[in-house]
Amino acid sequence: MRNKYLIFFIFILILFLIFNSIKITSIIPTKKQVPDFVLENSYTEHFLQGDFSFSITARTIEIYKKDFVIYNAIVKFDSGVIIQAESFQVDMKKSEFTAKTNVNINYKGTDYYGNEAVYYLKEKRFIGYNGGKIVFDKD
Amino acid sequence: MMKKLKLMTLFIIISIGILSFGGSISDEVLEIAADKFEVDTLNNQFIAKDKIKITQGKLIIYASQATYTKEKEKIRITDKVRILYDQILINCETAVYNRNTYKIVAEKDLSVIFQDYVITSKRLVYDIKKGLVFFEGDTTISRKKNIINGKDIILDIGLNKIYSNEKTKFIIEEVEK
Numbered sequence: 001m002r003n004k005y006l007i008f009f010i011f012i013l014i015l016f017l018i019f020n021s022i023k024i025t026s027i028i029p030t031k032k033q034v035p036d037f038v039l040e041n042s043y044t045e046h047f048l049q050g051d052f053s054f055s056i057t058a059r060t061i062e063i064y065k066k067d068f069v070i071y072n073a074i075v076k077f078d079s080g081v082i083i084q085a086e087s088f089q090v091d092m093k094k095s096e097f098t099a100k101t102n103v104n105i106n107y108k109g110t111d112y113y114g115n116e117a118v119y120y121l122k123e124k125r126f127i128g129y130n131g132g133k134i135v136f137d138k139d
Numbered sequence: 140m141m142k143k144l145k146l147m148t149l150f151i152i153i154s155i156g157i158l159s160f161g162g163s164i165s166d167e168v169l170e171i172a173a174d175k176f177e178v179d180t181l182n183n184q185f186i187a188k189d190k191i192k193i194t195q196g197k198l199i200i201y202a203s204q205a206t207y208t209k210e211k212e213k214i215r216i217t218d219k220v221r222i223l224y225d226q227i228l229i230n231c232e233t234a235v236y237n238r239n240t241y242k243i244v245a246e247k248d249l250s251v252i253f254q255d256y257v258i259t260s261k262r263l264v265y266d267i268k269k270g271l272v273f274f275e276g277d278t279t280i281s282r283k284k285n286i287i288n289g290k291d292i293i294l295d296i297g298l299n300k301i302y303s304n305e306k307t308k309f310i311i312e313e314v315e316k
Binding site for chain 2: 079105110117123126127129132133134135137
């Protein structure tokens with residue numbers, strides 16, 4: 001009879017430990033990636049990605065190995081698309097630009113205002129998420 | 140001197156008048172608000188999805204999906220479409236708004252509410268500039284318990300008249316103001 005209680009107690013203890021370990025690991029923050037280079041103060045940089053080119057004017061550019069993060073930036077593409085946002089996550093491998101917070105995309109007099117948008121450099125298209133609006137001026 | 144001043148004042152008043160008259164729907168900015176957008180800058184095509192609100196001046200359109208082609212200046216609107224302009228409300232499943240001609244073509248599950256009239260038809264062409272709605276094919280006009288069936292009906296919003304599009308153009312009903 002005692003053994004039964006003991007087994008039950010051990011079982012509960014194991015459950016408690018598993019539960020706690022999950023909790024503990026989830027609380028521990030992931031180690032923040034350190035950028036290889038940080039360019040600060042209003043900076044304009046020109047980039048070439050295959051056949052495409054673009055320029056970034058930003059307050060801060062954090063350059064990592066495969067991507068970079070830009071804050072308070074204007075990105076101008078050779079296609080004529082201009083994206084302005086508070087932050088950008090640029091994936092150079094996929095040629096994707098994820099713009100977040102107060103996003104404004106201008107293309108030939110048409111403006112997109114929203115909260116989040118992804119620009120696909122090679123396909124020259126973008127997708128806007130989480131609500132927004134497009135304003136068309138009369139040509 | 141006074142004459143010149145009077146002429147100047149008159150000129151300014153006329154200019155303001157012309158400018159304000161010219162501010163018709165044609166000059167108004169088109170806005171599309173939605174949950175999601177897919178924009179193809181190569182083909183100048185804009186696809187809006189979910190909770191769509193299209194506005195151009197007094198024109199308001201609600202729908203679930205819209206595709207705007209910039210070259211053609213046409214918006215194809217689908218899925219639970221509601222079009223509001225002045226005193227008219229159009230409910231349908233598909234509609235095309237031409238920004239160049241200011242005409243709306245609506246069809247599928249079409250019903251129009253104008254004052255206390257409910258008009259159902261297969262297809263309509265709404266000429267916003269002229270304030271005319273052309274109902275094509277079999278059309279039913281109902282008001283309270285009265286029902287009128289007709290073919291090729293015209294609703295003249297400016298004149299408050301509903302009449303048939305036959306040669307006689309007899310007035311079916313003069314809409315009460």
